[in-house]
Amino acid sequence: MPRRSILSPSDRATLLAPPDNDGDRIRLYTFSESDLALIRQRRGDSNRIGFAVQLCLLRYPGVALAPDQSVADSLVRWIAGTLWLDPAAWAQYAARDTTRRQHRQQLLSYLQLSAFGLSRFRALVRELVDVALQSDKGLLLASHALNALRRQRVVVPPLRVIDRACSQALLQANRTLHRRLTGVLDEGHRTRLDALLALKPDRSSARHTAGGETLRTRSRQLRLSRLVRHRGPGSYLELRSGPPFGNPDPTARR
Numbered sequence: 001m002p003r004r005s006i007l008s009p010s011d012r013a014t015l016l017a018p019p020d021n022d023g024d025r026i027r028l029y030t031f032s033e034s035d036l037a038l039i040r041q042r043r044g045d046s047n048r049i050g051f052a053v054q055l056c057l058l059r060y061p062g063v064a065l066a067p068d069q070s071v072a073d074s075l076v077r078w079i080a081g082t083l084w085l086d087p088a089a090w091a092q093y094a095a096r097d098t099t100r101r102q103h104r105q106q107l108l109s110y111l112q113l114s115a116f117g118l119s120r121f122r123a124l125v126r127e128l129v130d131v132a133l134q135s136d137k138g139l140l141l142a143s144h145a146l147n148a149l150r151r152q153r154v155v156v157p158p159l160r161v162i163d164r165a166c167s168q169a170l171l172q173a174n175r176t177l178h179r180r181l182t183g184v185l186d187e188g189h190r191t192r193l194d195a196l197l198a199l200k201p202d203r204s205s206a207r208h209t210a211g212g213e214t215l216r217t218r219s220r221q222l223r224l225s226r227l228v229r230h231r232g233p234g235s236y237l238e239l240r241s242g243p244p245f246g247n248p249d250p251t252a253r254r
Contacts, residue, residue, distance in 0.1 A: 006138030006170065007163050015142055016061045016159060018075055025078055029056045036083075038110060042103075045085045050093030051103050052079050058111055062149065062156040064104050067097050108155070116149070116157040121165060124148065128169030133176060141166040 007015070019025045031039070035055065042048045054065050056079060065071075071090075080087035093099065108115070124145055131144050142162050149156050156162075182190060 005163050006166050007142055007159065008138070011139045011142065012159055015139075015146060015162075016063055016156065018057065018061060018072070020072070020074070022078070025075070028060045029079065029082075031055075031082065039083065045089035046092035046096075047099065047103075048083060049076070049080050049085050049087070049089050050096075050100065051107075052083060053090070053093075054100070054103055054107055055111075058104075058107055058113060058155065062146070062154075064155050065100060066158075067100070112153060114152075114154050116155050116161070120149075120154055121157075121161070124165050125168045125172070128166060129172045129176070132166075132169045132173035136170055136173075138163075138166060141169065 019028055031052070039048050039052050039055070042051045053071060053076065056075075057063055057065055057071075071094075073087075076090045077087045080090070107113075114120075127148055128141055128145060131141055135141070142159075145162050145165060146156060
């Protein structure tokens with residue numbers, strides 16, 4: 001069965017979207033004198049505009065131009081306008097895969113960026129585990145991952161890789177929560193805790209997280225984990241068959 005994505009279509013549409021207004025484009029994509037000098041070294045309008053587009057995308061959102069990646073016409077026109085080039089030349093560049101790859105390598109060196117590899121993936125998962133212990137929101141995890149890679153000057157990989165890293169971090173976080181919840185319990189407490197976290201038959205259609213737990217179960221796990229942190233392992237001795245965070249008995253205040 002295919003792995004369930006933790007990112008929604010709307011998340012995917014916004015996470016790596018280049019700026020779509022002039023204000024953000026000026027802030028993120030204004031070329032320096034050294035940028036312009038490097039762009040002018042390319043031969044022909046198509047190479048210059050293609051090189052400039054790649055330079056902009058590597059700066060933000062931090063991605064390398066893929067062979068099948070489309071670039072918004074409005075962005076191409078804006079970049080071409082700043083360079084006094086004909087935006088129609090972009091179509092010729094987009095068809096040249098070898099040139100695109102050569103320009104990418106030159107830009108990685110110029111921008112002092114590192115490629116994303118297996119070691120970076122593992123380090124990213126480790127960093128995301130701390131975030132996943134606090135929240136299971138896919139958009140939050142993915143945004144943290146992108147910011148971390150940009151801060152480390154690493155080229156952002158495709159979103160499917162970010163999605164997989166977030167899913168693995170959630171899985172490891174779930175295992176950590178399970179160890180925290182069960183490590184101090186005897187067999188009787190474990191039985192009662194299992195019953196507390198059991199999914200009700202009429203809730204079987206609830207939305208699931210990437211690790212397989214329902215959001216309701218995940219929420220209870222997080223709340224119980226916080227109970228351990230704030231009140232200590234001994235707080236488990238007070239577990240009853242009812243909800244652990246129910247309203248107090250109103251007569252107790254009298």
